[in-house]
Amino acid sequence: MKKVILITGASSGMGKETAKKLIQEGHIVYTVARRIDQMEDLKDMGGHPIKMDVTNEEDIQNVVDTIVKEQGKIDVLWNNAGFGLYGSIEDVPLDEARKQFEVNVFGMAAMTQKVVPIMRKAKAGTIINTSSMGGKMYFPMGAWYHASKHAVEGLSDCLRLELKQFNIHVVVLEPGFIATEFGSVLLDGFNKLPKDSAYRDLMDKIMEGTKKAAQGNGSSKPTVISDSISKIVNSNNPKTRYRVGKFAKPMVWMRTYLGDDLFDKIVMSQM
Template sequence: MPPEPAPTGRGAALVTGCSSGIGRATALALHRAGHRVYATARRPGTLAALAEKGPRPLALDVTDESSMAAAVDEVESAHGAVTTLVNCAGYGLTGPAEEASLDAVREQFETNVFGAARLTQLTLPAMRARGRGTVVNISSIFGRYAVPGGAYYHASKHALEAFSDALRLEVAPFGVRVALIEPGPVRTRFGERFVAGFRDEAEGTVPEGDPYGEFRRRGAAYYERIFRGEGRSLAGAFVVEPEDVARAVVRAADARRPRARYRVGLLARTTIQLRRVLPDRAFDAFVRRQFPVP
């Protein structure tokens, strides 16, 4: 199958986490919108099918300084600057907060927060020199509130939102825009790892004597239905596709004055608004009705 037509010249876009899901859909959507897309992943071999459609594959590990610097250098050598940086790489660490390994928590933040922050630092000097550029960070509805079983994943998204809010004000005088994308549940392989955090990975079952055993069982079943778009819960009824998120990224990247936040899906629009208007006690009651709790 021949590659799709060459882009029309909106500048170079560097997208992380493109081996599947939101990153892959975003790379393809930006290419079709006319950007020169560098689609990245830790293992470039996973990008072969995507590369056939036009985006250029590039190795990039957001937890490795030399890998990030090399990727940015390659794009800047060819185009002078990264015009659009899209920080998609990330995963969800799940399970009870009490039981999480702090090494696993550090790894979560290295990927979801520090990788995005360092890539932004690496690309900003050339953006500033050109007087233009856009940074798009993929957050989540859980960047605005948190529910049981996702304390550290949600904390990483809260951190990404705070980073983006401060950055947006700092770089605006240089012509650089910053936008956040806040989707609800997305039908991707991300969900598989999210669900696995509620289970014992070796056995696929909950260990005996786990004080959170019943919570783990219900959490695994609940999120498995969510990411399949099944069930009667509010979340299960409004799962979105990676392409829905990608369209929001393109809108942010192409806008002259992008919004600070783009909510993707009805669940994102409704629950984030609820969090804004409800007192904590009332919102806690809503969470208890909609999500598994211990």
């Protein structure tokens, strides 16, 4: 069945690969991101790219109004926009931390607030929120990123219970290591931090590990995400969580069952 789908953060990586798959499946796919020039190929395929900033509520309202005017409904919202901010709590400026939450949490919430009334009126819909395996566990230097994804998890659980009465499904996507721009953004963030940071040795080790993961077999291809999103979109009763990609399931299992001390030792042994 053809569905009207809205995807944020679709200019690259998981969002773009999934948009291609959903367009090929015959769905009506609206993709939004700040870099609209990077979505021209989606337009050529039959998609509907629109420039939008998830931290700008006027942008969000204009996009939602456009879709409703053209299609009369929104069946699926995939809140996929987000980025990773890494660095010690001591070093990362609080203004940068606030930006992390503005995009990863409040941007997602703003999109949801605009779309839910449409789905509620239709008594149907699916909202997919991109969390991370990092929403269930943690690595050093990732406090603000992990905090934002832990927030996504909690917000999504509450939202699921609130919307159940309106036949709106809320699904949490928890990717592991995926071959996207995430690593390069993380490295750029490290380069902005003080060169004489007390945490420089730890940062260097994490940077080295990130580079190796990007170059070798340390990440899954974005297609594992597109396959999962396709299953969710085409399901009448999707699961509440989809944990996919390199290391996602074993890392969350270890965090859940090994306890703090042992998990800490395992993580730091890789540093």
